[in-house]
Ligand SMILES: Nc1ncnc2c1ncn2[C@@H]1O[C@H](COP(=O)(O)OP(=O)(O)O)[C@@H](O)[C@H]1O
């Protein structure tokens with residue numbers, strides 16, 4: 001099997017951890033696998049270097065300084081592998097076989113990177129290349145970076161371009177957990193998670209895998225997150241499934257919009273729970289909720305509109321904080337998901353602007369880290385779908 005193993009700062013946080021990393025690489029090589037390694041800066045050394053830049057520097061000098069973190073860790077890891085009798089070489093910007101190249105506008109030069117990564121892959125039978133994560137070279141040969149957390153991007157990108165079977169992200173947690181194990185008690189491992197779910201999490205703080213990395217995950221490439229203490233690179237942890245793509249979809253069925261209004265909603269703890277519990281007891285599925293300070297709107301299947309209204313009406317008459325319930329429909333929902341959405345400044349106005357220009361009203365808009373859902377009149381759905389497809 002061909003594997004790209006990425007060791008994060010935490011998994012290289014001390015000499016002892018570097019030794020553990022080398023042990024796990026040696027074991028995988030002995031088992032007959034082709035291993036390419038991507039290494040981050042040890043511990044928080046990137047932060048420490050950045051903190052010490054207390055003077056004016058230009059971007060090129062800053063990148064040179066910060067690159068020393070990764071340049072040091074690849075030397076450490078290479079040395080530990082050599083000491084174990086594993087043939088290893090370190091690869092950094094400036095090396096003849098350096099793979100990651102950016103273009104004039106700072107984006108990845110996919111063609112140059114693809115060619116160079118394929119050449120690097122050709123070396124795999126003979127040696128273990130230990131590649132500096134996070135760093136790139138411009139087409140002029142200057143050092144640059146891929147942004148904070150960029151080693152994950154290096155790893156998944158190389159996995160793709162080196163035609164690897166698997167990318168293993170080695171870190172200080174057992175994979176993706178039910179919550180941050182350094183914060184909550186009793187966090188359990190999530191054995192499988194989709195790229196979409198993980199990007200939603202990582203854009204909101206759970207940087208187990210940097211969100212920018214998952215752009216390079218395609219269907220044929222397995223990505224797994226494992227704990228550095230396992231010792232076994234090739235088992236356990238969390239498997240990341242699927243592929244992340246730009247997706248525009250339109251829900252097939254029409255929806256009703258059922259709104260409960262009440263000035264006291266904002267002051268009444270548990271109001272959302274009471275309303276949604278009433279719908280649960282009536283076995284009504286909620287497609288989406290839009291909640292304001294004075295009202296709560298539930299989107300449900302149009303066929304459930306009357307029952308939803310009746311159910312919520314019972315809640316309204318029994319609760320002083322609620323004043324009234326009303327139903328409107330039919331609505332369609334069109335969703336834009338994925339790709340570079342979260343990194344695209346002005347994405348909401350890009351979506352809504354052309355719809356407004358066409359004289360179409362957007363009734364509601366619900367956003368998550370990686371998607372925008374537009375609720376429009378059922379009769380406008382084809383026009384809106386066309387506009388959104390033109391835009392993305
Ligand atoms: N749901 C979660 N599951 C696992 N880890 C999480 C979660 N949310 C936040 N984290 C944090 O993510 C950290 C791993 O990311 P990071 O510190 O960037 O690792 P590395 O240095 O290996 O790249 C963990 O140490 C953990 O505290």
Ligand SMILES: N[C@@H](CC(=O)OP(=O)(O)O)C(=O)O
Pocket residue numbers: 007008009010040041046047069133134147148149150151152
């Ligand atoms: N060392 C870089 C790149 C990186 O990916 O680090 P880590 O894998 O430790 O998150 C940074 O701190 O941004």
